[in-house]
Amino acid sequence: MSADLLIVANRLPVDRVTERDGSRGWRRSPGGLVTALEPVLRANDGTWVGWPGLAEDGDDEAYEPFEDDGMKLVPIKLDASEVEEFYEGFSNGTVWPIYHDLVAKPEFHREWWDAYVRVNRRFAERAAELAAENATVWVHDYQLQLVPQMLRELRPDLLIGFYLHIPFPPAELFLQLPWRRQLLEGLLGADLVGFQLPGGAANFVRLVRQRVGHKTHKDLVYLPDGRTVKAAAFPISIDAAGFEELAAGDGVAARVKQLREALGNPRRIFLGVDRLDYTKGIYARLRAFSELLEDGRLDVEDAVFVQVAVPSRERVEQYRILRDDIERLVGRVNGDHGRIGRPAISYLHNSVPREEMAALYRAADVMVVTPYRDGMNLVAKEYVACRLDDDGALVLSEFAGAADELRQAWLINPYDINGMKSALVEAAEADPKDLSRRMRAMRKTVRQHDVRAWADAFLAELSSIAGSSHDKQVRPARRA
Ligand code: ADP
Ligand code: G6P
Numbered sequence: 001m002s003a004d005l006l007i008v009a010n011r012l013p014v015d016r017v018t019e020r021d022g023s024r025g026w027r028r029s030p031g032g033l034v035t036a037l038e039p040v041l042r043a044n045d046g047t048w049v050g051w052p053g054l055a056e057d058g059d060d061e062a063y064e065p066f067e068d069d070g071m072k073l074v075p076i077k078l079d080a081s082e083v084e085e086f087y088e089g090f091s092n093g094t095v096w097p098i099y100h101d102l103v104a105k106p107e108f109h110r111e112w113w114d115a116y117v118r119v120n121r122r123f124a125e126r127a128a129e130l131a132a133e134n135a136t137v138w139v140h141d142y143q144l145q146l147v148p149q150m151l152r153e154l155r156p157d158l159l160i161g162f163y164l165h166i167p168f169p170p171a172e173l174f175l176q177l178p179w180r181r182q183l184l185e186g187l188l189g190a191d192l193v194g195f196q197l198p199g200g201a202a203n204f205v206r207l208v209r210q211r212v213g214h215k216t217h218k219d220l221v222y223l224p225d226g227r228t229v230k231a232a233a234f235p236i237s238i239d240a241a242g243f244e245e246l247a248a249g250d251g252v253a254a255r256v257k258q259l260r261e262a263l264g265n266p267r268r269i270f271l272g273v274d275r276l277d278y279t280k281g282i283y284a285r286l287r288a289f290s291e292l293l294e295d296g297r298l299d300v301e302d303a304v305f306v307q308v309a310v311p312s313r314e315r316v317e318q319y320r321i322l323r324d325d326i327e328r329l330v331g332r333v334n335g336d337h338g339r340i341g342r343p344a345i346s347y348l349h350n351s352v353p354r355e356e357m358a359a360l361y362r363a364a365d366v367m368v369v370t371p372y373r374d375g376m377n378l379v380a381k382e383y384v385a386c387r388l389d390d391d392g393a394l395v396l397s398e399f400a401g402a403a404d405e406l407r408q409a410w411l412i413n414p415y416d417i418n419g420m421k422s423a424l425v426e427a428a429e430a431d432p433k434d435l436s437r438r439m440r441a442m443r444k445t446v447r448q449h450d451v452r453a454w455a456d457a458f459l460a461e462l463s464s465i466a467g468s469s470h471d472k473q474v475r476p477a478r479r480a
Pocket of ligand 2: 011030312313
């Protein structure tokens, strides 16, 4: 197998699962990275290298390259200690909290770092074996920040792009990392380093200048070997047309009706849909909702909050604590305010199929997206794409990348519970004309800046940079 476009991400788009009857299969992986990249991979006929999740011991088939629904997938194996030290440890116990504004306390362990280096090398070596001559390799996210440099050393002929799906932090936070210089040098192996927002790109360039000592000018870094690295923002998006089509299906319309009935035909449905992650502000939003019930500004007879939380990183302690806290709160709120057949909060701890997600988006009058920090937040864009009638309200945290584009949402500060409460009420009571004006504008934005435009922009920029700094023929980016 030799690939002209290789996507390298910690997760494959599908996860290995063992069913109740012991048979093994594949299920779509959680998270925004997979939602965004899957259509890009399909459109470009690329190959995706990644980890298939927690496959059972002895399930050797899980590590053979395979095709799933037209996608060419190459699994990488992590052993149990690497899952603990590289994935749960350095990636999600050190980097994730630091890059998300210290919403949780990061831990620093030298053996976690060693595992991070080891696993990054494995990804780089596999990518080096698979990439065709002069191929484009697009490396993704915080789990693989050393791969660009490792890969460049193995295969200087390649065009290497890197994209960070989460925020890149300001210097004060990044500098806490004992391995800060190695991480910056790892990223500089790429020709193009992409970020969600211009602020992330600027943080990176400033750190490279101050801490690695390379010359920089605006968004360019000049390396001593003559190579140039560009750092720029490419805000990610969704397959907007795909979501619209899904939402327009007959099955979805019927399901919307069923959902509303099952919830007792309330006047207003509030909806939260997230991975169960402490960055998402789920607890704060449910508290705001419960206080509105206590204050009598909302009543369970006409309002319900549906919270769908997809299980995530369940063996990491902070995630377990979060789950317990949220479930305790839901129990308390329902105990205090619910009536028979009318819960205040309808809570699901589950992954739901895409059609069901589209039905929930269509059923919801107010979508509540309240992260303390989020690279983009695709759920907000998915909601907008599914509002075919230009109605519905979006309450959105200022600290989500999506807030830069979706200016017509009710923008809130998730640390300000009173502000959030007022926004929830205003959004729920807004004039239909106001809703329609806001939603029309947001739908236009999401349609114009869809995931195809995102991938095209990144790949086109990658080709043009490589054209100016490499003495080789550059292929034009293929359309996503
Ligand atoms: P993150 O990448 O941090 O998880 P995003 O909002 O960017 O956050 O992306 C989340 C993706 O996961 C979206 O595509 C959303 O549709 C999907 N998702 C979230 N919750 C669920 C769920 N309960 N079931 C299925 N998919 C979900
Ligand atoms: C976010 C990250 C992805 C990650 C996803 C799911 O979207 O940016 O890199 O894959 O969350 O998290 P998980 O730990 O299950 O891969």
